[in-house]
Amino acid sequence: MKKTxxxxxxxxxxxFAGSAHAVEHEIKMLxxxxxxxxxxxxxxxxxxxxxxxxxxxxxxxNAEIIxxxxxxxxxxxxxxxxxxxxxxLEQEGIYGVKCAPHYGLGMVLLIxxxxxxxxxxxxxxxxxxxxxxxxxxLFEQEAAAD
Numbered sequence: 001m002k003k004t005x006x007x008x009x010x011x012x013x014x015x016f017a018g019s020a021h022a023v024e025h026e027i028k029m030l031x032x033x034x035x036x037x038x039x040x041x042x043x044x045x046x047x048x049x050x051x052x053x054x055x056x057x058x059x060x061x062n063a064e065i066i067x068x069x070x071x072x073x074x075x076x077x078x079x080x081x082x083x084x085x086x087x088x089l090e091q092e093g094i095y096g097v098k099c100a101p102h103y104g105l106g107m108v109l110l111i112x113x114x115x116x117x118x119x120x121x122x123x124x125x126x127x128x129x130x131x132x133x134x135x136x137x138l139f140e141q142e143a144a145a146d
Contacts, residue, residue, distance in 0.1 A: 022047075064076075
């Protein structure tokens with residue numbers, strides 16, 4: 001009986017220890033940065049279980065998933081304008097995020113979680129205006145991070 005209780009206690013401790021290592025990444029939605037209309041930072045390397053906190057630092061922005069840039073089985077999200085919210089990264093892969101009003105101006109974010117299993121599919125997604133060049137730079141950062 002003592003051995004069983006000890007095993008249960010050990011398993012519980014291991015479970016809590018795994019979640020204790022989760023990190024919260026803060027992403028600011030800004031009117032100005034290296035260029036107008038940016039997420040800061042624009043590239044995040046994360047682990048499964050980490051969270052992303054989108055902070056409405058400047059008004060007029062939102063954060064939402066770009067179609068085709070989400071790991072299989074991951075839940076899509078769409079934040080409201082001027083809305084701060086938290087999203088938990090549960091699936092490994094590439095997450096592409098845009099600010100809908102400023103997508104064409106290049107206000108995008110690339111999140112790489114664990115193994116980028118959907119990298120090829122994410123790179124095939126077409127983007128308007130400046131977002132195309134910004135994603136090119138962000139995919140280079142993802143490759144360099146490996």
